[in-house]
Amino acid sequence: MFLKKVVTSTVALGLLTVSVFNNTGLVKADAVEDTQKEIANNKSETDKLLKDIAAANADNIKLQQQISDNTTKIDNLKTDIDNSNKKIKELNGQIESAKVEVNDRTDALKSQLVALQKQAGNTVSGNVYLDFVINSKDFSDLVTRTFTVGKLNQANKEALAAVKEAKDQYASLLDQQEQTKANLQADKTELETKQNDLKEMKAKSDQQQADLNKKIEDNRATLVALQTQYEEAANAVKLAQEKVNVTTTNAESKSENKTSEKASEKANTDSNNNGNSIAKQESVTTDTAISQGDGGSHPVVAGNTYPWGQCTWYVKQVAPWAGNNWGNGGQWGSSAAAAGFRVDHTPAAGAIVVFVPGQSVGGQWTADGAYGHVAYVESVNGGSITISQGGMGFSNPAGPNTQTVSNAGSYIYIHR
Known part of the structure; x- marks a missing residue:
């Protein structure tokens, strides 16, 4: 009852x-x-x-x-x-x-x-x-x-x-x-x-x-x-x-x-009736937070929620002012514009350069067709820019990997 x-x-x-x-x-x-x-x-x-x-x-x-x-x-x-x-x-x-x-x-x-x-x-x-x-x-x-x-x-x-x-x-x-x-x-x-x-x-x-x-x-x-x-x-x-x-x-x-x-x-x-009952306890483990990038374990860096070894992770490291929820590299332009940053086609040292999915990177290689790519502009020289970048496709995923690319005016730039 x-x-x-x-x-x-x-x-x-x-x-x-x-x-x-x-x-x-x-x-x-x-x-x-x-x-x-x-x-x-x-x-x-x-x-x-x-x-x-x-x-x-x-x-x-x-x-x-x-x-x-x-x-x-x-x-x-x-x-x-x-x-x-x-x-x-x-x-x-x-x-x-x-x-x-x-x-x-x-x-x-x-x-x-x-x-x-x-x-x-x-x-x-x-x-x-x-x-x-x-x-x-x-x-x-x-x-x-x-x-x-x-x-x-x-x-x-x-x-x-x-x-x-x-x-x-x-x-x-x-x-x-x-x-x-x-x-x-x-x-x-x-x-x-x-x-x-x-x-x-x-x-x-x-x-x-x-x-x-x-x-x-x-x-x-x-x-x-x-x-x-x-x-x-x-x-x-x-x-x-x-x-x-x-x-x-x-x-x-x-x-x-x-x-x-x-x-x-x-x-x-x-x-x-149950004098010999055993109390149950939950076992809680507290492991250090990690980010998977190259198949290994890497500590999460404070203030950077992007996966280690990705181009977005590297750019966030060198440009902390970038947002943490801007999505894949190719989406950063629209996300930055929505966040109030100036987005245009004018290259400048200290800016973030965005390569939309499938876009040629200086005629040397092509950004991923689904995710795109982002990099950090180190310097500008006429119609060329020198960038530093990270990503699993490079020998040093965590960067910096430098490269000079031409046709600077054809890319999207995010300015602080």
Whole structure:
């Protein structure tokens, strides 16, 4: 009869506890669970946005490089065009000089004709050269005059031919140079058109990154609100549980008072029947907390809850300001942004660099496709960064393992 009453009281107490908790806590618990799911979804979406930003930033860097290369080509073409203009000016000068020389040679020939005219006297045939020969005094004079006329004709012919040839060469070179200049100008125009297209593409890329960053900021604001909502719901559940505990304690107290007398009688009876009973004790062992990383045991370092031998553990060691609940390496960007840290693509010594899952690490190896990777930036040199890191893939899992990687602007950075 006593056992029946005890069981009845226990069942009644349990029903009371369930009833109280159902009325005050289950709805709150559901709210906590729903909020946790929303927080997880928010972080997942932020991770995706960070990957999108990394991809957009990589494209942006390529566009900027193309614009820079194009600018260099345009500048070189401008220099070539300037040189071509100088050459054209020089050739025009040489052609003008040849024209002057032709005129001078012609004037000289006229002077020679006038001189011969004076020596020949009155013309007989109408040809100055022929009259000069006809009017010779004797055979010897005829030979001399014929030789003189031949020499003058040959000299004038060769001189004029040479000048004309030079003039023709200059004109040909000028045509070639004009064509070269036209080709250079066409190439320059084409590059300038391409340059405008590249700048438009980069402007769109900049806007895309700005939009993605805006979404991340919106996500962070939403996450803050969700975390506040979660804390409120969790506190409500805690208060409901405390009320249940108080109700349970009161019910147990009443039940104990009602059955105390018979319980005492029952205890006396049990004592007589079980004088040789043995008290049971729980054995509690207190081992030192350890973290498994390389298959061995390693003491947990105060303030660092990440597994020993992982990249996250190393970075937390060298950058204690990093959070303890930021997840895998590839998730650190979104977690840090949600925690209020500045996250961007600007490398800086002392920052944490994030490699999203599957991202190339300076073209030397690839971050894990599921977990990503994090490292600590030791220094920055132009477009390269020197990092220190840990991880089971290195000879020294606990770090530091140093490496210099290029394309610094394509990675995500967390700044203190």
